[in-house]
Amino acid sequence: MAQVTFFHYIHQETVLHRMDGRLKLGCLFVLTFSATLASGWLSFLILLSLLSCGLVVSKLPLVTLMKEMKLLAVMLIIVFLTNGFHFASRLILMMLISVLMSGTTSLTTVKNTIEWYLRPIPFIPEVRIATMINLTFVLIPMIFDNYLEMTDAQKARCVTLRKNPIRRIKWLVFPLLSRTLRRADELIYAMEARCYSETRTRATFKPTHRLDWLILALCLLALILVAWYA
């Protein structure tokens, strides 16, 4: 897929990368909740400093991220001018939370965490859902790649001369759909050939680190402070 670092997992050896996914999901909820509660400079600054610490600890490539966020910066300024500081500050916080979370959490961790949380709920086939999540992660870049390849091939054949947008959508959507379905069909065969089964080895989690709980505690503290000042 295209070489974008933004919203992509970037492998590093840091506390945040190693953190137990189950606790990290908790942090995500707490932080998002605090960000929606936040009003006024003080609560904004509390959360901003917490998230900035997180960014530094995570060793994510900040410079690259900044460059890629240029477009979003323009959007932020517009939001700031039209809706004021209140709205813009929340948007900044949400953006930082998503960059931090997606940059330090592999899709596998996300999948395993969701599966773990679904286990105690009866009548929910958590293994099937986890497989579906995984396949979605596999198929989305594939569809995107297919799309790029096809638009390039069509451009090479001067499709841009055709002005009728419906025609162009038709030429794009139907081949893309049939290609994706055929690929998905092959994927099913490949999974079957390797004995796909829903009674499978369960994901195990490494023992939770004390530091992980500390991070969650920090997030909770931030929530309490924000709620206090709100």
Added chain:
Amino acid sequence: MISMSHHPILEVKNLSHVFPNGTMGVHHVNLQVYKGEFIIIAGANGSGKTALIRHLNGLLKPTTGDVLMAGISISSNLIEARKKIGLIFQDSDSQFVGQTVYEEVAFGPENLNLPQAEVAQIVDEVLEVVRLSAVANQSPHTLSGGQKRKLAVAGVLAMKPEIIMFDEPFTGLDYPGVVQVLQQLVALHQAGSTIILVTHELEKVLAHANRLIVMNQGQLVADGRPEDVIKTVEKHAVRMPLQQGERIESLTWLK
């Protein structure tokens, strides 16, 4: 090299397959596979090679006929058949299900519900065999063409199969990629696996095989020792790989 026991480990009996749209994919094929063989199946595009080998592990169901493993129809125990008969797909690179190389290899053993520790041990072992241990944490899509093909092999090896089938493993690979895959193939055969290789690029590999099968329009039209069958391949739309005066032993990309 050839250690044939008396009984075939795999037997195809009068197999035909008609696709739902009426295309005749496979037509009255009979075939016995013996332990330790290295079989190459050649044939033009659309001659039914893929369709045939997909019957051997039960991915396709015969319209008529049957496939027997140790004398018993594979449809009576598909999981067992798929464990014993591994298939590396044509265009295997687009069929990875793991987010990382490690997960891709672990997929099979996890399906068998093995304990986590055993899965980890198998994966480490197999990655060592195909020399991909160093990239275990990378995404499969960041690998080179040859490495991807080796990863597909690793995914199948993790099931510890007795027979390994390769569907066009050389397609789209450059010279070093072909050599990598070829080395793997030969090593597996020497370690005792039975190999079934589908390809029409005979010049790359025929020297290592002990049996050559040619398909044409769904039918098995030739089956025998490479030196005998090779004379007839041109009749069946496969390029004759030997130049005047060359010997079969020269047909390999391994030095």
